[in-house]
Amino acid sequence: MQIAIETHEMEQGRQGVRHARFAFAAVLLSVVACLLAWGVPAYAITSISIEADSVEADTAKLRKVRAEWKLDGVVQVQADIRPAESADWQAVSLACMQPARPLPDAWQCAEGKLTMPGVNMPFSAQVVQASGKPQYQVNVRLQQASFSSPAGTQAAEKLDARLSLDLQRQAAGWQWQAMLDWTGGELYWQPWYFAKGGHQVSARGYYAGDVLRVENAELKLAGVGNARLQGSWQAGKLQDLDVDAQELELAPLYALLLQPMLTDGALGKLELGGKVGVKLVLQHGEPVSATLMLKDVDLEDKNGRFALYKLNSRIPWSYNEAQVVQLAYAGGHVLKIPLGEASILADLNRYSLTASQLYLPVLDGALSLTDISATRAGGDWHWHLRANLIPISMPALSHALGWPRMEGKVAAAVPMMTYSGGQLTVDGDLLFQMFNGSVAVSNLSMQTPLGATSSLRADLEVQRLDLGDLTRTFSFGAIEGKLDGSVKNLLLSNWQPVSFDADFHNSPGRYRKKISQRAVENISALGGAGAAAAIQRSVLRFFNEFNYSKIGWRCQLSNDVCKMSGVEYTSQGYVIVKGSGIPAITVMGYNHNVGWSDFLSRLKRVTEGNASPVIE
Incomplete structure (x- = not known):
């Protein structure tokens, strides 16, 4: 040196x-x-x-x-x-x-600056000792400071803040009192971003060796509310913590602190209103009690997947004692299906939740849940329940989902539904009664049902749907008859079809089998050929409807390509509609492989009623 x-x-x-x-x-x-x-x-x-x-x-x-x-x-x-x-x-x-006239028993830096790569930090500082005693007052002010870490995970711009710290030497350590007032500037500390200042922290406590004790601290978050806490750290590890935050504004709290941690989950894009209260107690580094209170909370997913309105709850938790959960809401929706007013009670025992029955109104019916059991283990929730769907009218359901009006009712009984590791499985069939027939859903399973990358697998069986009701509902042109069919190995990703094997055909038995000229034209527009042209070139153009003996269509979807077939194969292609009697008409298909996106666009034009026949 x-x-x-x-x-x-x-x-x-x-x-x-x-x-x-x-x-x-x-x-x-x-x-x-x-x-x-x-x-x-x-x-x-x-x-x-x-x-x-x-x-x-x-x-x-x-x-x-x-x-x-x-x-x-x-x-x-x-x-x-x-x-x-x-x-x-x-x-x-x-x-x-240093100032020209320094204070006695004081060290002052009137104008200071710390610079290094990524750091430009102007400041002023003062350290004052009280009359030779082991008692000090420290004041630091940052003025338009900026910094950024090499990885970009921390950064600040035009940061203004004041820090005051009072220190008094005790027998074995230091008694301290501090106040941090962040008055302006932007701060990013991954994953949180603070666009402006206005936040304050004041605290007092004791420090000795490797022990830091906070006896009382108050955190004021601008626009959110206040929180009080006390706690202790030893060797850099949190030992005890007591947090009490009442009447926090939920919307700014979510935007400021919660949403950055939830971006990849089901709660990553929410619109919120109302207030929230939180209490938390940790002892020896482990949680021992907590309470979450919601007051008049409105919660809505921006992607339209779910919503709850006027949600009020008191959710207490204790490591040592069983607690009762109370939750109520005035309404809401799941996947656009309206939910009625409901009140829920459940028992919470450490990491397990149970309830004998929950009754949740849905449209003009209800979802009745029984034997509910949920457990938190390995960082994930695992739960199971039994469910009965009290009949819901299909007209109301189809209206809620934005579908064409459908007649009938839908009901279901699920012997057991299980959720584990993000996977939802159903033991039993869902039965839909519609179009004077039935649709059964079996082998239903879902991965992250409300997540951004949800997937669904299922098999469907269709029995004796009334083709007249079905085609009138979707403005396809009139077809009279009954329809059977199945959809095997259905896979949806984010609610869009990825693959399936669909096979639909007219039901066996004696009944009226008629197809209108408009329906023939629309089938031709979807990929059939020859029939529409034949109608226009012959006496068939004077008939409004035709007889058929068989009607059927099969699509095997994979890699966005639909491999098509019909009720019979011929040397030229495949038969979609096989005519019978007088007048009769046969509709053929010649393209076995059709792009799924192209097929959907054609179907949309047809059902909107503005399609012209496409003859290939």
């Missing part, structure tokens, strides 16, 4: 010492200051400089260290620094202008 005292007339000799620690350098600075005060003429000194080849500490290493104090009050420190967890050296510079 080298110490230099420079004057107008002479330069003292220099002596080198390497690998000194910070404590030794601080002591040496103090000695030099004393010598100057006692015996060196002040008018003869213009600057004092200290140099060190390297300085080592537990958290960082420094090299090429140079500290200089000038007579005009300017203090400058320059060095290369390498944090303990880094392999790279970075140049750091600290400059400080």
Whole structure:
């Protein structure tokens, strides 16, 4: 280490010492200051400089260290620094202008600046000692500071903040009181982004060795509300914590703190209103009790998947005692299906929740849930229940879903529904009664049902649907008869078809089998050929409807291509509608492979009633 005292007339000799620690350098600075005060003429000194080849500490290493104090009050420190967890050296510079008239028993930096790669931090600072006692007051102010980490995970722009810290030496440690007032600027600390200031933290506590105790702290979040907490840390680990936050505004709290942690989940895009209260107690690093209270909360998914309105709840939890959960809402919807007013009670015992029965109104029916059991294990929820869907009218359901009006009712009985690791499975069939027939859904399973990447697998069986009701509902042109069919190995991703094997055909038995000219044209528009042209070129154009003996269509969807077939194969293609009697007409298909997106666009044009026949 080298110490230099420079004057107008002479330069003292220099002596080198390497690998000194910070404590030794601080002591040496103090000695030099004393010598100057006692015996060196002040008018003869213009600057004092200290140099060190390297300085080592537990958290960082420094090299090429140079500290200089000038007579005009300017203090400058320059060095290369390498944090303990880094392999790279970075140049750091600290400059400080001391006031012309310093306070007694005080160290002041009226204008300071810390600079290093990614850091530009202007500041002012003051440390005042109370009349020689071990009692100090520290004040620091950041002014338009900015910084950014190399990885971009932390950054700030135009940051203004004030920090005050009072320290008083006790027998074995320090009693402290602090206040941080963030008045302006932007801060990003992954994953949180604070667009402006207005937040405050005040606290008091005790520090000794590796123990930090917060006896009382108050956090004020601008636009959100206040929270009180106390806790203790030992060796950098949280030991005890007590948080009490009442009447927080949920919408800004979600945007500021919660949404950045939920971006990939079902709760990642919500519109919220209402208030929330939270209580949390940790002892010896483990949670022992918590309470979540919601007051008049409106919650709606921006993607339209679900919503609850006027949600009120009190959800207490205790590690040692069973608690009763209370939850009620005035209405809502799931996948656009309206939910009626409901009130829910359940027992919460540590990490398990049970309820004997829940009755949830849905449209003009209800969902009755029984034998409900849920457990939190391995970081995931696992639950099962039995369900009965009390009949819901299909006209109301189809209206809610934006479908064409359908007649009949839908009901279901599910012996067991299980959810584990994001996977929902159903043991039993869902039965839909519609179009004077039935649709049964079996082998139903879903992955992350309300997530952004949800998937569904199922098999469907259709029996004796009334083709007249079906075709009138979808404005397809009239077809009279009955329809059977199946959809095997259905896979939906984010509610869009990925693959399936669909096979539909007229039901066996005696009944009226008629197809209108408009229906024939629309089938031709979907990929059939020849029939529409034959009608226009012959006497068939004078008939409004035709007889058929068979009608059927099969699509095997894979890789966005539908492999099509019909009720029979011919040398030219396949038969979609096979005529019978007089007048009769046969509709053929010739393209076995059709793009699924193209097929859907054709179907949309047909059902909207503005399609012209497409003859290929």
